[in-house]
Amino acid sequence: MAETLISPGVLARENDQSQITSGPIQAGAAIVGPTVKGKVNVPKLVTSYSEYLANFGSTFTFSGSEYSFLTSISAYNYFQNGGSSLIITRVASGSFSPAIASIPTASTFGGTETVVFELETLSDGVIMNSTSSEASTGALESGSADNLRWEIVNPNTSSGTFGLIIRRGDDTTKTKRVLETFTNLSLDPKSLNFISRIIGDQTQTLMGSGTTDVYLQPTGSYRNASRYVRVSAVNVTTPDYFDNSGNAKTAFTGSIPIAQSGTFGGATGVVMSGDNTLYENIGNTATQGVLGSDYTDVFNLLANKDEFKYNIISAPGLIYINGTHATPLNTLISNVENRGDAIVPLDLENYASSITATVSNAARNGFLAQVNPYLASIQQRQGLYAFRVVMDETNNTADVIDRNQLVGAIYIQPTKTAEFIYLDFNILPTGAVFPS
Secondary structure, eight states: OEEEEEETTEEEEEOOOTTSOOOOEEEEEEEEEOOSSSOBTOOEEESSHHHHHHHHOSEEEETTEEEEEHHHHHHHHHHHTTOOOEEEEEOOSSOOBEEEEEEEEEEEETTEEEEEEEEEEEEESGGGOOOSOBOTTSOBTTOOSSSEEEEEEEEETTTTEEEEEEEETTOOSSSOOEEEEEEEEESOTTSTTBHHHHHOOOEEEEESTTSSOOEEEEEOSSOOOOSSEEEEEEOOOOSSOBOTTSOBOHHHHTTSOOSEEEEOBOOBOOOOOTTSOEEEETTSOOEEOOOOSOOHHHHHHHHOHHHHOEEEEEEEEEEEOOTTOOHHHHHHHHHHTTTTOOOEEOOTTTHHHHHHHHHHHHHHHHHHHHHHHHHHHHHHTTSEEEEEEEOSTTTSOHHHHHTTOOOOEEEEEEOOOOOOOOOOOOOOOTTOOOOO
């Protein structure tokens, strides 16, 4: 334990807890609903609205109008009003798949172009497809802020390495919007820079559908370091790229991809339209569509705390974004009744106010639960004569909450410290009367 002197009588103690096993992921709420992008049926923890946008998107366009899912609006209000962690589970009707990019070699094998490795988007649905005609500026016809394109840079056959850039789908050749950069990648499985090791190759699949024992089955050997793609296949490897003299083997030099760029395609499902989504028409009257499916599997996955290790610790708890299906709510209530979660069937009339009020109360209660015991301990050590902490509706009115503020007032009466002690010694004659 290390101690640092901050000021006379004030010490900061540093406790090394790096060897303590981490507990379950804790989140203030969980939202189950449709989103613009993201992995379907796989819960993900986000800690800010910007992280939500990066993983799940914001708005989409249908029939010339712009729409936003209630999932996005709810997440925005949650973080705006003091929320700090949120589990989002994207749901969708029908079948769906991610987009794929195939990166070819510098040369051909047997007269045909050989795919060195394949990338797969971490998000599902046709919105991830960027394959389309390209303008002279390099702009893609179907490029958007939500889909991706890739670029191979700095290939080096002498060292057997190359770089990979993940770009936004709506950029151009002169104005590249780089999302991620990976340098010195290798096709050698024995190398520390092996492409799958650096980028990641894992994915998760929902298993046990239709039963109460629902779980996520991971596949792949390396944790995903990329926030956007994973390596789904490495078709050409270069084990022991160098010979005993330290020179690149000629059999492998043609395997290194050349400098080039490309797109992602082949994704299916999760079409954004008015007949299978739950959304709000921006600038117009709110509209509710029908998802047309039952999501008991997702709720069983979230509720199975022992298996899935997600712990939802405070209201508003699980928010069911599709009010047309009530059956999963009954199932979920029986599974989480001992954990005190609030289950809120969301509708267009009260979702914003319910989340705002709940999160504001939770934030105030959390603050008071930490400050009051701390000040009480100081008072017990005679550091304070009296104190009072005010953080309630009197100083957190509706106007204050709407300004995204949290106001508190702390009143203290400190004890007085005797800095100087004076003792007067008086010598009196015998028989004198002591003064009163």
